[in-house]
Amino acid sequence: xxxxxxxxxxxxSQQVDFKxxxxxxxxxxxxxHTSLCTTQIETAAKAISAGDVVIACAQEAPRFAxxxxxxxxxxPLCVDIRDRAGWTADGDDTTPKMAAxxxxxMLAPPSPKSIDIISEGTCLIIGGEDAAIAAAEKLSDALAVxxxxxxxxxxxxxxxxxxxxxxxxxxxxxxxQFDIRIDQFQQSLAxxxxxxxxxxxxxxxxxxxxxxxxxxxxxxxxxxxxxRDGYLRADPGSQTAVADAVLAASQxxxxxxxxxxxxxxxxxxxxxxxxxxxxxxxxxxxxxxAILSAGETVSIDPMICAGCGACSAVCPSxxxxxxxxxxxxxxxxxxxxxxxxxxxxxxxxxxxxxxxHGAEMIELAARFGRGLPAHVIPxxxxxxxxxxxxxxxxxxxxxxxxxDILLGPKTERDALDPQLALADAIAxxxxxxxxxxxxxxxxxxxxxxxxxxxxVEPILxxxxxxxxxxxxxxxxxxxxxxxxxxxxxxxxxxxxxxxACTLCLACVSLCPSGALGDNPDMPQLRFQEDACLQCGLCAxxxxxxxxxxxxxxxxxxxxxxxxxxxxxxxxxxxxCGTLFGVKSTVEKIVEKLAGKxxxxxxxxxxxxxxxxxxxxxxxxxxxxxxxxxxAERPRPRTTDDYLSKRKxx
Numbered sequence: 001x002x003x004x005x006x007x008x009x010x011x012x013s014q015q016v017d018f019k020x021x022x023x024x025x026x027x028x029x030x031x032x033h034t035s036l037c038t039t040q041i042e043t044a045a046k047a048i049s050a051g052d053v054v055i056a057c058a059q060e061a062p063r064f065a066x067x068x069x070x071x072x073x074x075x076p077l078c079v080d081i082r083d084r085a086g087w088t089a090d091g092d093d094t095t096p097k098m099a100a101x102x103x104x105x106m107l108a109p110p111s112p113k114s115i116d117i118i119s120e121g122t123c124l125i126i127g128g129e130d131a132a133i134a135a136a137e138k139l140s141d142a143l144a145v146x147x148x149x150x151x152x153x154x155x156x157x158x159x160x161x162x163x164x165x166x167x168x169x170x171x172x173x174x175x176x177q178f179d180i181r182i183d184q185f186q187q188s189l190a191x192x193x194x195x196x197x198x199x200x201x202x203x204x205x206x207x208x209x210x211x212x213x214x215x216x217x218x219x220x221x222x223x224x225x226x227x228r229d230g231y232l233r234a235d236p237g238s239q240t241a242v243a244d245a246v247l248a249a250s251q252x253x254x255x256x257x258x259x260x261x262x263x264x265x266x267x268x269x270x271x272x273x274x275x276x277x278x279x280x281x282x283x284x285x286x287x288x289x290a291i292l293s294a295g296e297t298v299s300i301d302p303m304i305c306a307g308c309g310a311c312s313a314v315c316p317s318x319x320x321x322x323x324x325x326x327x328x329x330x331x332x333x334x335x336x337x338x339x340x341x342x343x344x345x346x347x348x349x350x351x352x353x354x355x356x357h358g359a360e361m362i363e364l365a366a367r368f369g370r371g372l373p374a375h376v377i378p379x380x381x382x383x384x385x386x387x388x389x390x391x392x393x394x395x396x397x398x399x400x401x402x403x404d405i406l407l408g409p410k411t412e413r414d415a416l417d418p419q420l421a422l423a424d425a426i427a428x429x430x431x432x433x434x435x436x437x438x439x440x441x442x443x444x445x446x447x448x449x450x451x452x453x454x455x456v457e458p459i460l461x462x463x464x465x466x467x468x469x470x471x472x473x474x475x476x477x478x479x480x481x482x483x484x485x486x487x488x489x490x491x492x493x494x495x496x497x498x499x500a501c502t503l504c505l506a507c508v509s510l511c512p513s514g515a516l517g518d519n520p521d522m523p524q525l526r527f528q529e530d531a532c533l534q535c536g537l538c539a540x541x542x543x544x545x546x547x548x549x550x551x552x553x554x555x556x557x558x559x560x561x562x563x564x565x566x567x568x569x570x571x572x573x574x575x576c577g578t579l580f581g582v583k584s585t586v587e588k589i590v591e592k593l594a595g596k597x598x599x600x601x602x603x604x605x606x607x608x609x610x611x612x613x614x615x616x617x618x619x620x621x622x623x624x625x626x627x628x629x630x631a632e633r634p635r636p637r638t639t640d641d642y643l644s645k646r647k648x649x
Contacts, residue, residue: 004047005029005102007056007081008036014086016056017095024099024344027054037063048073054102056081079105083363084378089370089447096346100377103340104333109325113260115302117176119210119230121253122146124180126168127215129153131236135213135246136161142250143211151184157196163188165198166205171212171221174303175230175252178209211252213245224287226410227306229258261307261324261383262300268319269297270512270535278512278537281488282311282320285385285415309386310415316490316533317513318464322386330381331394331461331468337377338399338458348451350402351395352378353387357408365439372443375451376404385412389423390465390472392431397472399458401451403431406442421486426469426553427476430455466490470530474555485551492534492551494527496565500546501525503568503582507538507547517562523582524567529559574607575615586610 005027007016011034022029033040037060047053048068055064058080068075081098088094123143125132133155136145145161148168155163166182173179185205188196214221214233222228230252234245270279273296282291282298290304291311300311300320312322321327334351341349352372354362359380365371372378377400381387387405395403403423405416416433423431436442456475461468470491477483485491494516503523508516515531516538518524539547570579571586586609593599594606604623608616 002026002028003052003054004050005054005056006033006036006044006047008033008040010057010082010086011035014082015094016081016086016098017093020095020344021098021102024095024340025102027102036060041067045071048076053077054079054106056098056102058083077105083366084372085374087366087371088374089443090372090374092374093345094374096341096344097374097377099344100337100341100346104337104379107329107333107336109329112324114257115260117174117229117256117258117303119176119252119254119256120144121211122209123211123213123249124148124178124207124209125213125215127213127217127236129155131215131242133163135215135242136163138246139213139250143253146209148182151186151201154195155188157188157190166201168221173208174228175256175258176210177303178212178230180207180209180212181205182207211249213249215242215245223289224306227288227308228304229306258303259307259324260302261305261309261322262302262311263321263323263326264300265319265321266297268317268512270317270319270533270537271298272296273510273512273537274541276510276537276540278535278540279316279533281314281316285310285314285412287412287414307383308412308415309383310412312386313388313415313419316466316535318466321465322383324382327390327465330387330391333379334391334395334400335398335461337379338395341377342399342458346375348375348453349400350376350404350446350451351400352376352404352406352446353384354378354380354406355382355384355408355411356380357410358406361406361437361439361442365443369440370443370447373446373451376446384408385415388415388419388465389426390469392419392423393426393472393476394461394468396427396430396454397456397459397475398461399454401430401454402449404434404446405432406434406436409437418486418488422489425485425489426473426483470553470555473553477555481554481556483553483555485553487551488534489551489553490533491529491553492532492549493529493554494532494538494565495548495550496525497544497546497548498566500544501542501566502544502585503566504543506541506543510537510541512537519567522567522570522579525565526562527565528562529554571610573612573615574610575619576612578612578615580612 005022005025007018007029009016009032016032018029018032036044044064045067049071051074053076055076055078058078061078064078065075079102081101084101085094085097121143123139123145125135125145126148129149132147136147139145140160147163149155149165151165165186166184169181169183171178171180182205183203184201186198186201188198211230215236217236220233222231225231225233232245232249234241272278287308288304288306290301291298309322311320338349362378392403420431420433459475503525505518508518513531513533515528517526534549534551536549539549569583571581571583572579590609600606608619611619
């Protein structure tokens with residue numbers, strides 16, 4: 001059954017070619033309405049009752065959802081083509097852009113994984129006497145409140161909430177499971193006149209709570225405090241901020257769904273091997289401290305993770321991937337936007353990536369300003385920091401001529417800046433971070449830049465993030481063989497000083513990605529550049545300091561093949577001729593030990609250095625000074641021996 005498309009020109013404020021839009025999207029579109037949400041709502045009701053309807057209006061999505069519930073029908077898919085396309089000062093045809101936006105909205109994302117968090121409403125308020133007590137008075141009816149005041153504070157007891165004295169020494173956890181540690185802890189004693197008596201001070205008191213309201217005005221208890229669920233912080237000098245925090249705290253009771261933002265595959269992690277450090281990219285960029293070292297891999301606390309996506313962008317191996325949604329869905333969205341825009345007759349497309357803050361800016365720019373140019377296609381994502389170099393290159397190779405990332409006030413730039421530098425090294429000047437907070441300034445920037453045609457024939461981005469990045473780089477640089485990259489790039493070569501390398505193969509045994517390998521038939525160090533993560537573990541474990549890293553992207557087929565970095569002639573056992581070890585190494589050992597060490601003082605013992613394992617053991621066993629030999633074995637006792645012993649007694 002063909003889906004039905006309902007379009008509305010919003011009281012004639014935008015131009016919509018419904019025939020062309022229906023042909024471009026493949027949906028059934030019989031006309032353009034003027035007031036679908038009010039005077040023509042019966043038309044919407046009829047289409048919703050029939051099912052399989054797409055309504056090109058996001059502003060009134062709650063109204064249409066309520067209508068569907070009233071009709072006992074499925075909720076319709078509502079997509080915004082007005083703010084993002086129709087309301088624009090650009091005179092070009094916006095039909096291709098509208099078609100692309102509708103096609104993108106119809107890509108159903110996979111269902112996100114989540115876990116339940118229960119908050120029973122136990123709340124700890126910390127701060128000065130006036131601010132903390134005032135907040136407790138307002139919250140005591142909704143939450144089970146405990147106020148923590150500094151030592152020496154004066155207070156009057158109240159049955160509405162608890163008041164304790166102490167110094168908060170630390171807090172950990174998140175919504176529904178905060179652990180707090182208090183020194184100089186004192187509780188009030190019931191009864192008596194005047195100032196309440198207190199228990200003796202106690203250090204190391206431990207307790208739990210579901211919500212923390214911080215009104216101290218000092219340093220936050222957690223890194224990235226705005227990303228810590230259940231931790232509310234306000235300036236005690238601002239009545240508005242305190243009131244907002246109190247209202248927010250009063251709502252945090254019940255069961256909440258916590259999305260599981262990150263998918264982790266420990267076997268791919270290149271964090272460490274054999275207690276030798278390697279990659280720590282995710283640890284360096286995580287703003288909340290949700291990622292910790294756990295031996296050879298890292299561990300991620302899903303309860304603390306705020307879903308910024310920075311770790312997935314910087315992970316070189318793909319061990320960490322953003323999962324709300326995953327990279328596959330992101331690549332499909334990019335390809336769908338580019339393909340549908342192009343197939344609908346659009347030209348010179350540019351991609352504008354933004355979050356919910358950017359969506360609000362686009363809405364304001366459209367309603368009160370010039371909006372977006374017809375060739376600029378917006379794509380909203382949940383985690384800007386997770387839009388790494390692979391996604392930027394995928395967009396450029398899919399047919400977009402330029403990629404802009406509109407930063408928000410909470411965007412983690414520690415991850416995005418190096419990702420942009422990496423993308424810029426592969427495709428210079430085609431990606432940009434827009435740190436613009438004014439909607440009119442955003443429109444001016446986009447309108448002032450002349451549209452440019454894409455530089456490549458579009459490709460289909462399929463595979464892992466590393467595979468897509470390599471595929472896109474080859475498409476964007478058809479005449480290049482090797483591209484130099486910035487330091488700390490996740491692609492590159494391993495350079496070996498063959499004069500220093502002894503082919504001990506310690507690097508091979510610890511390489512987390514299998515980029516370094518050996519040859520079981522002869523002394524060889526092999527390398528496959530495409531698999532190298534540039535984690536640095538091989539350089540860290542090399543006892544001869546013979547390994548250095550060269551960040552680059554090899555676009556030739558040799559990157560997919562094993563090449564020999566160092567090889568030497570094997571040594572032949574002087575007894576049986578079996579090949580073992582490295583000839584130069586055996587000769588060096590003979591030169592250093594023969595006749596110069598007590599264990600190899602004569603020619604026979606020195607010759608053992610030149611034997612394989614089996615011959616060496618055999619020669620050692622039959623030597624005169626055999627360390628494995630013992631005293632002569634005693635003669636077995638016979639019956640005569642026992643009888644003669646009896647006669648002697």
